[in-house]
Amino acid sequence: MPTTVGTEAQNADARGGSATGSVEPVLVAEGLVRSFGSLRAVDGVSLRILPGETFGLLGPNGAGKTTVISMIAGLLQPDEGTVTVAGVPMGRSSVEAKGHIGLVPQDLAIYPELSARDNLQFFGKLQGMHGRPLRDRVAEVLDLVGLGDRAKEQSKKFSGGMKRRLNIGIGLLHQPDLLILDEPTVGVDPQSRNAILESVEALSGEGMAVLYTTHYMEEAERLCDRILILDSGQAQAEGTRDELIELTGDADRVHLSGSGDLAAAEGAVAGIPAVASVHRDPHALDLTVRGAPTAIALIVNAATGAGMKLSNVEIRRPDLESVFLHLTGKALRD
Amino acid sequence: MRSVLAIAEAELRRFLADRSNIFFVFIFPLVLVAVLGASFGGDSASARVAVVGGESALRSAVVTQLERADAEVTITGDDDMRQRVARGGADVGVLVPEEAARAFDAGQGPELEMVTGSQSNAQAAAQVVRTAAAAATLRSGQERALQAAATSAGVDGDIDRALDRAGTSIRPAETQVRDTSGLAQELGGLGQFDLGASSQVLLFTFLTTLSGAAALIQARRDGVVRRVMAGPVTSVQTILGLGLGRLTIALFQGAYIVLASRLLFGVDWGNLPAALGLLLVFGLVAAGVSMVIGVVADNEGLATGLAVGGGLVLAALGGCMMPLEFFPDSLRPVAFLTPHAWGYEGFAEIQRHGGTLLDILPQLGVLAGMAVLWLALGSYLLRRSLARAM
Ligand SMILES: Nc1ncnc2c1ncn2[C@@H]1O[C@H](COP(=O)(O)OP(=O)(O)O)[C@@H](O)[C@H]1O
Ligand SMILES: [Mg+2]
Numbered sequence: 001m002p003t004t005v006g007t008e009a010q011n012a013d014a015r016g017g018s019a020t021g022s023v024e025p026v027l028v029a030e031g032l033v034r035s036f037g038s039l040r041a042v043d044g045v046s047l048r049i050l051p052g053e054t055f056g057l058l059g060p061n062g063a064g065k066t067t068v069i070s071m072i073a074g075l076l077q078p079d080e081g082t083v084t085v086a087g088v089p090m091g092r093s094s095v096e097a098k099g100h101i102g103l104v105p106q107d108l109a110i111y112p113e114l115s116a117r118d119n120l121q122f123f124g125k126l127q128g129m130h131g132r133p134l135r136d137r138v139a140e141v142l143d144l145v146g147l148g149d150r151a152k153e154q155s156k157k158f159s160g161g162m163k164r165r166l167n168i169g170i171g172l173l174h175q176p177d178l179l180i181l182d183e184p185t186v187g188v189d190p191q192s193r194n195a196i197l198e199s200v201e202a203l204s205g206e207g208m209a210v211l212y213t214t215h216y217m218e219e220a221e222r223l224c225d226r227i228l229i230l231d232s233g234q235a236q237a238e239g240t241r242d243e244l245i246e247l248t249g250d251a252d253r254v255h256l257s258g259s260g261d262l263a264a265a266e267g268a269v270a271g272i273p274a275v276a277s278v279h280r281d282p283h284a285l286d287l288t289v290r291g292a293p294t295a296i297a298l299i300v301n302a303a304t305g306a307g308m309k310l311s312n313v314e315i316r317r318p319d320l321e322s323v324f325l326h327l328t329g330k331a332l333r334d
Numbered sequence: 335m336r337s338v339l340a341i342a343e344a345e346l347r348r349f350l351a352d353r354s355n356i357f358f359v360f361i362f363p364l365v366l367v368a369v370l371g372a373s374f375g376g377d378s379a380s381a382r383v384a385v386v387g388g389e390s391a392l393r394s395a396v397v398t399q400l401e402r403a404d405a406e407v408t409i410t411g412d413d414d415m416r417q418r419v420a421r422g423g424a425d426v427g428v429l430v431p432e433e434a435a436r437a438f439d440a441g442q443g444p445e446l447e448m449v450t451g452s453q454s455n456a457q458a459a460a461q462v463v464r465t466a467a468a469a470a471t472l473r474s475g476q477e478r479a480l481q482a483a484a485t486s487a488g489v490d491g492d493i494d495r496a497l498d499r500a501g502t503s504i505r506p507a508e509t510q511v512r513d514t515s516g517l518a519q520e521l522g523g524l525g526q527f528d529l530g531a532s533s534q535v536l537l538f539t540f541l542t543t544l545s546g547a548a549a550l551i552q553a554r555r556d557g558v559v560r561r562v563m564a565g566p567v568t569s570v571q572t573i574l575g576l577g578l579g580r581l582t583i584a585l586f587q588g589a590y591i592v593l594a595s596r597l598l599f600g601v602d603w604g605n606l607p608a609a610l611g612l613l614l615v616f617g618l619v620a621a622g623v624s625m626v627i628g629v630v631a632d633n634e635g636l637a638t639g640l641a642v643g644g645g646l647v648l649a650a651l652g653g654c655m656m657p658l659e660f661f662p663d664s665l666r667p668v669a670f671l672t673p674h675a676w677g678y679e680g681f682a683e684i685q686r687h688g689g690t691l692l693d694i695l696p697q698l699g700v701l702a703g704m705a706v707l708w709l710a711l712g713s714y715l716l717r718r719s720l721a722r723a724m
Contacts, residue, residue: 073564074564095568096566098566103561105561107557108556109558109560114347122340122343123561123565125336127565128566
């Protein structure tokens with residue numbers, strides 16, 4: 001079962017505004033399930049996003065993020081569960097619900113032969129825009145994604161980062177109520193990556209709801225108001241960053257790297273009361289520890305006493321990485 | 335409707351944006367029209383004419399005029415003439431029957447018979463014969479008129495009456511050249527570039543549209559089609575748009591060749607609504623086949639291979655490389671399995687016999703049937719693949 005945390009008021013809002021009656025969620029997804037053959041790629045995922053909120057879907061490759069998004073965007077029929085966008089039920093042929101969404105797919109989905117402007121014009125027309133409002137909005141988006149001066153060039157001549165930015169521009173052209181970004185920074189140079197993150201921050205500042213998937217916990221921490229941690233198709237936990245970190249019991253992470261008898265060392269440190277969990281790699285032990293600064297001497301003694309030769313010891317304050325480790329026993333970047 | 339048009343427009347833009355298309359779409363077809371036109375009826379070789387018929391004033395008048403037109407003239411017997419024409423030893427055979435010779439002597443319009451061969455310059459040679467025959471009778475008419483005028487003047491000195499007679503004696507002297515070979519009759523109504531142009535319109539409209547299948551595969555692979563489907567667009571609209579895109583490319587290519595060949599080579603396309611109607615249904619067939627290839631082939635290389643191979647083989651089978659009339663009887667039923675053969679027949683009706691939309695209804699009907707079949711198959715496959723891709 002997913003661990004749901006959050007303030008009571010927020011959860012009440014997310015369940016349809018029964019408490020205050022003021023804020024309708026932009027997206028309500030309930031109990032989504034989807035299998036491919038015998039693989040249950042998504043196994044009972046529910047989420048709600050409020051207007052202006054940036055919601056993160058955090059999980060390693062293969063967790064089922066794209067599958068969740070495809071069902072939300074009406075591209076994939078769920079085996080079970082429902083999706084409602086801006087109060088409109090989503091199905092494969094529900095044109096109205098789709099109009100409220102701007103989808104930025106994980107893979108570039110642009111016409112390489114067409115210029116940046118023509119790509120935007122084309123997708124704008126599909127959204128029912130035309131004439132002067134379309135032209136003006138296209139110019140605005142070109143500036144927003146920093147392609148104003150390259151607007152007439154065939155997009156196949158763009159760098160990877162520029163293509164990504166055009167890909168995003170298409171998604172937000174029609175000012176959707178919900179913008180879905182599927183791992184928009186994968187394979188992007190650091191400069192473009194930062195530009196992308198900044199524009200997402202700017203968008204949520206304008207009141208657009210954003211559903212952002214990533215396997216980079218720093219991005220989720222930086223951008224997202226609330227985060228759902230997904231692993232093997234199942235929601236592991238959901239809440240704000242701080243709420244999620246509380247799940248670890250506010251534990252610190254201790255990283256011991258070295259050689260020798262790691263298995264014996266694992267057993268020895270696990271016996272220390274302050275140690276909440278231990279994860280063993282071939283050359284390292286990852287621990288979650290309550291009050292690491294005081295317990296560290298004990299831990300080091302236990303590990304070396306059991307035959308581990310330490311080469312490095314790190315203490316880190318808890319982050320989403322430790323939450324993931326705590327919840328799944330795995331590192332996020334497996 | 336707007337989304338359908340937007341999708342179709344994007345497909346055409348992509349097609350035009352591809353630089354490698356420019357040569358094959360805009361230049362190559364016209365080069366072929368020019369080359370075929372030149373071999374079909376250029377003024378290159380001098381005409382070789384075999385003349386049959388006893389010694390007569392008409393025969394020598396025709397021979398004189400033929401030689402004046404640089405033709406290579408052989409006087410021979412009937413059988414020999416037919417053999418020469420059949421084997422390519424002569425381009426045209428001319429029969430000067432005795433009645434014609436007598437009619438000529440009597441100052442009436444004689445009727446000659448002509449047999450044309452199948453060589454590429456037979457048509458040009460036939461034209462030389464027609465002109466020569468006309469010149470021969472006109473010349474004798476003039477002579478006779480002058481003679482008549484002189485006689486009248488000498489006998490009773492009445493100049494007015496003499497001129498009147500001269501006028502009447504010129505008028506009826508007109509030679510009829512009756513073409514007795516079926517093929518020549520069939521192709522007779524065509525200008526030099528007409529046959530080449532209609533064949534190339536069919537060949538390239540089909541080929542270019544089929545090649546567009548690669549762009550469809552690319553759009554599916556790159557996820558653009560998926561993204562289109564994520565917009566407020568139904569799958570029916572998407573399929574219509576993609577199909578209309580193929581059709582737009584077909585019509586664009588066809589209309590371009592029609593227009594350019596008209597302007598550059600003066601090709602006579604006959605009744606325009608009929609020609610465009612034919613092009614439209616033919617384009618629909620091409621669009622359907624292109625959609626099918628765009629789904630069945632799973633990579634662009636295979637699609638292009640199928641498109642070029644299929645486009646050329648169908649064109650050859652359908653009479654766009656060698657005129658259908660030269661096909662052996664055994665090959666004809668096969669030819670009419672291709673849309674090209676029906677298109678060829680349609681254009682033949684329009685260009686050679688002044689056919690209108692009504693006259694080509696059978697061809698339009700068959701092509702429309704083929705279009706429905708291929709478009710239905712293409713839409714079905716595309717719809718299935720869209721559902722699977724999502
Ligand atoms: N169309 C499909 N057919 C079969 N398996 C699929 C398909 N799409 C995704 N999967 C599988 O479902 C799981 C989740 O995939 P995905 O949603 O793409 O994960 P993520 O986006 O988090 O990396 C993976 O194991 C993937 O291989
Ligand atoms: Mg993914």
